[in-house]
Amino acid sequence: MPNQNLFPPQQDVIEQGLLEKETHCLLNMATGSGKTFLAEIAIEKCLQRGFRAVYLTPLKALADEKYTSWLQRFKGYTVGLFTGDINLSNKSKKHRNYLDSQIYIMTPERLDACLRNWRTHWSWIPEIDLVVIDEFHLLGDKNRGPRLEGSITRLMRLNPFARILGLSATLANVKELADWLQGLHYVSKWRQIPLKKKTVRFSNPKDKFPLLIEEVTSCLDRGGKSLIFANSRSRAQTLAQSFKDIGLKAKHHHAGLNRDERKETEDAFRFGDTQVLVATSTLEMGLNLPARQVIVYDSYAFDGIGFTDLPVWSYMQRAGRAGRPGLDTEGEVVLFLPKWIGSIDKYINEECEPINSSLSISKAMAEQILVELFGGYSRTREDLIEGFLPLTLYYHQNPNANINKDINTLFLADMITIEKEEEDNSLKQQDILKPTKLGRLAVKLMFTPSSVKLIKEHYVKIDQFYYFDLLLLAALTEDCNPILRANYEDLDPLMEIVLSTPSCLLDYSLEKLKKLSDEYPSTLRILAAIKMAAICHSLVNNNSKTELALLFDIYEADIDMLKNNVVRLLDGMSAIFNALDPSDEDTEESSDDTLEISSSQLCKRLSSMLYYEIDSEGVYLTEIDGIGGKLAKELIGHGYSTISIVAQSRSEDLAKIPRIGTKLAKKINVSAQALLATEQDFEYIEQRLSPVVTQVKLHTANICPYRLRRSMELRLRGHDGNMYYVTGGSEDHRVVSGANGFICDCKDYEQGQSHCKHVLTVKRFIGDKLICNMLKNITEDKKHSLRDTLPSLWFSVPKPDQASKEVTYG
Structure with a gap:
């Protein structure tokens, strides 16, 4: 008899x-149809049988949400939260160790880390059901798919009895995926709140x-309330502000906000009086944040390189947020599209893209x-x-797949490496493949092989x-991660930084730089790396995150994420340098009796500087017990700038410094004296260069360099x-050719820019001589040093004959 509550x-x-069969199962069900509830039932049955359960989510915010709710849902069982933000040495109940937990809430990357080191976790992996x-x-x-795929294959071998329950609303090839797992699948398009779909067509973006x-x-x-999806942070903010300007209560939501700000915004929309929420893709997955109306305002999405058509699966994820159970009889989904776009059947019919393995990418396969x-x-x-x-x-x-090339790449x-080993009952030898x-290190650090290769080749070829x-x-x-792309407006502040910063690599030409390693990324990616390095370098030279966020038009949350990731990378680089030359770990005496610091030590030192956001002078003080970044800055401000000065000071004087009491002062004094007795008080401090102001003249003819460069990313x-x-771009535009020239419907043209980026794109296509000649002269400068030719890197794009390919539409 049907259960009326289901x-x-x-x-x-x-x-x-399906929840009790001893096999894998994929549930392809619409958003809001109760997939998570079914997962909870399956978890409960698993626990009742005395086994353990793992719940994987790609979103740390959703992991936190599940942890909070499941403490109540699964009372009597221990719930552990394991994500990249969790330090397992923390003894709070939230950060349980693996053996104590019965339910493991994880990101896929955390499970991957456990399976890489499965011997350490063998006490609980066999008990996963x-x-x-x-x-x-x-x-x-x-980016994340290959590691998840690899983890699934390893889990099935370590524990063949563990069942996989996959949840999604957008598995177009669900049968194929279930066949791969040799499991079952279930498909349902039923929704608790039916959707009313609408398309708004416009002739002009304005x-x-x-x-x-x-x-x-x-x-x-x-x-009702309205949830709007935009394709960029700036557009989300602009739209939210525009709604405020007409008297509506609106907020924006994107990855540039820190976790507390995002949570506050979500709660204001879910429980408060916020009427309109404008978001980027941050809200298309996971979080339970329904609204009566969902508007997909932009039909293009940024894929890390440029703007492409919004994938149908992304549209479906967003549309699934429409309709509030208990409040709405139907949800509204509104899709905005220009009138010149032909068929929109793929969105209306929800013709979702199939899920294909990303292990087809050689670098991803090599890692696995x-x-x-x-x-x-x-x-x-x-x-x-x-x-x-x-x-x-x-x-x-791909049944004809061949991975011999990927294996050989790892050898090179x-x-x-290869070790010979005799088989037990034969004189025949077999070649055993062993990681060097x-x-x-690559596996333990969770670095890709290409990253380690890049680091190694720089270590071998760079003297200092x-x-x-x-x-x-x-x-x-x-x-x-994240990758902070360099914009045209970044060039001036970047030039100011690189011209005064000691660096071996900045003195290389682009051509010489790329000869260091065949793992070098694109020129624009190199420029982005210079920007990210400049931000981190500024952080360790007494510049605040607030100042840097304003200077580079980014968010402090971006800087935090970048800082934390680079700290991890520096720690890993230190280990790699030491592996390449174990003697590099030790400080050595040079021939003139001056003390030198090794590359490995320099990495460690820089990691601490970045972690504490403190300069090269103050970081030495953090080696004293009880001294972190803030106290080190306090000590320097009161004249205690070196370990030797602190060691020779009186505890009574140290205790007078704010936030240092008598007990801590004694501890600091004793620790400093111990350090001084075992180490030389050596400081490695770099001196800034005297910048030579150079001006790079990019081109003439009254064509704005920014618009010309942007036009090279566009196509017809x-x-x-x-x-x-x-x-x-972020929006399609129409350009009309007439007797008096070209007319574009964009805001830039309307404000007097007759050579907007869209007009310039058309001129490239029709072979305008002036524009094409200018493009021939706009190339990255490969011969001179990076610090002198930085702006030219921004013009690294496909050649005109490649960039103006016409594509069909309709």
Whole structure:
């Protein structure tokens, strides 16, 4: 008999016994149809049988939310939270150790770390009966998907009895994915609150906001709230402010806000009087934040390189937020599209993109091969080809896949080596593949092999590292995140920094730099790395995050994320340097009896400087017990600038410094004296250079360099007679050719810029001689030093004949 408290798909899943079958299962159900509730039932049954359960979520915010609610939901059981932000040495109940927990709330990366070091976690891994993977479509993400896929294959071998329960609303090829797992699948499009879909077409981008106001006010007049998705932070903020200007209570939400700010904004919309919330993709997954109306204001998304059509799966995730259970009889989904876009059936019919394995990317596959060998999951080339590869989704989708090239790449990178081993009952020898010291470090540090190779090649070829070089090297690695792209407006402050900063790499030309390693990224990525290194370098030279956020038009939360990641990278680089030359760990005497600091030590020192946001003088004081970054700054401010001065001071004098009492003063004094007795009070301090002001003249002809450069990222969607459709930016625009020249419908043209980036794009396409000649002369300067030619790097884009390819539309 049907349970009146269950939704129809929940009833189906339970009646079919899918939660209790001893096999894997994928639930492809619409947002709001009760997937999480089914997962909770499965977890409860698992716990009742005396086993452990793992819940994976890609979002740390959702992990926190689940931890809080499940403390009540699963009373009597121990719930542990394990994400990248958690320090397991913390003894609070929230940060339980692995053995104590019965429910493990994790990010996929945390599970990956456990499975890489499975011997350390063998006390609990065999007792796992259920692994719930929320947002299972993460498997197709080119950045995070490969590690999740690799983790699934390793878990199935370590514990073949553990069942996977995958949850998603956007698995277009769910049967294929279930077949890969040799499991079952269930599909339902039922929603508790039905959706009413609407498309708003506009002829001119300047018409969008008035049309948006009409849609929003219509919803608000009927007692609803509106959740709007925009494709950039700046647009989200601008739209929110525009709503405030007309008297509505609006807020914005994006990754530039810190966690507390995002939580405050979410609560204000969920429980408070905020009527309109404008968000980026931060709210399209995971968090339970429904609204009567969802508006997909921008039909383009930034993919890390440029703007492309919004994926259907992303549209579906956003649309799934529409409709509030218990408050709305239907949810409204409004999609904004320009009139010249042809068919929109893929959005209306929810023709979602299939999930494809990202292990097709050689670098991703190489990392998984290295993890296999490190963990002993595979030992030989045959094991990898016949044992590991067939377990992957990549092989399931590509039965002719060959990974020999990826294995050989690891040999060439000195990540793996061969050991001969005789088989037990035969004289035949087999080649055992073993990770080298570098390979083992890559796995332990969770660095990609390409990052380690890049670091190694710089260590071997660079005679002396300065602080900026180490920061730049960290920012150049694949593992650096977030990537803060350099904008045209960043060039002036960047030039000021690089011209006065000691650096070996900045004195290299672009051509010479790229010869250091074949792992070097694109020129624009190098420019972004210089920007990120400059931000970190400024942090350790007494510049505040507030000042830097204003200078580079970014958010303090971005700087925090960058800082934390670079600290991790510097610590790893120190270990890699030491592995390459163990003697590098020790301070050595040079021939002239001056004390030198090793590259490994320099990395450690810089890591501490960045962690505490303190300069090279003050960081030495943090080695004293009880002294952190803030107290070190206090000591310096009161004249205690070195360990020797602190050691020779009286405790009574130290106690007079704010925040240092009598007890701490004695502890500090004793610790400083001990340090002084065992170490020389050596300080490595770099002197700033005297900048030579240079001005780089980019081009003439009264064409704005910024607009010309931006036009090189755009392309034509198509044209109809004298009407051209320009795409590739945050919005499509129309350019009309007439007797008096070109007319564009963008705001820039309206404000008097006759050579806006869209007009320049069309001129490139039609072969305008002036523009094409200018483009021929705009190339990155590969011959002179980076510090002298920085602005030219910003013009590193495809050549004109490559950039103006026409694409069809409709």
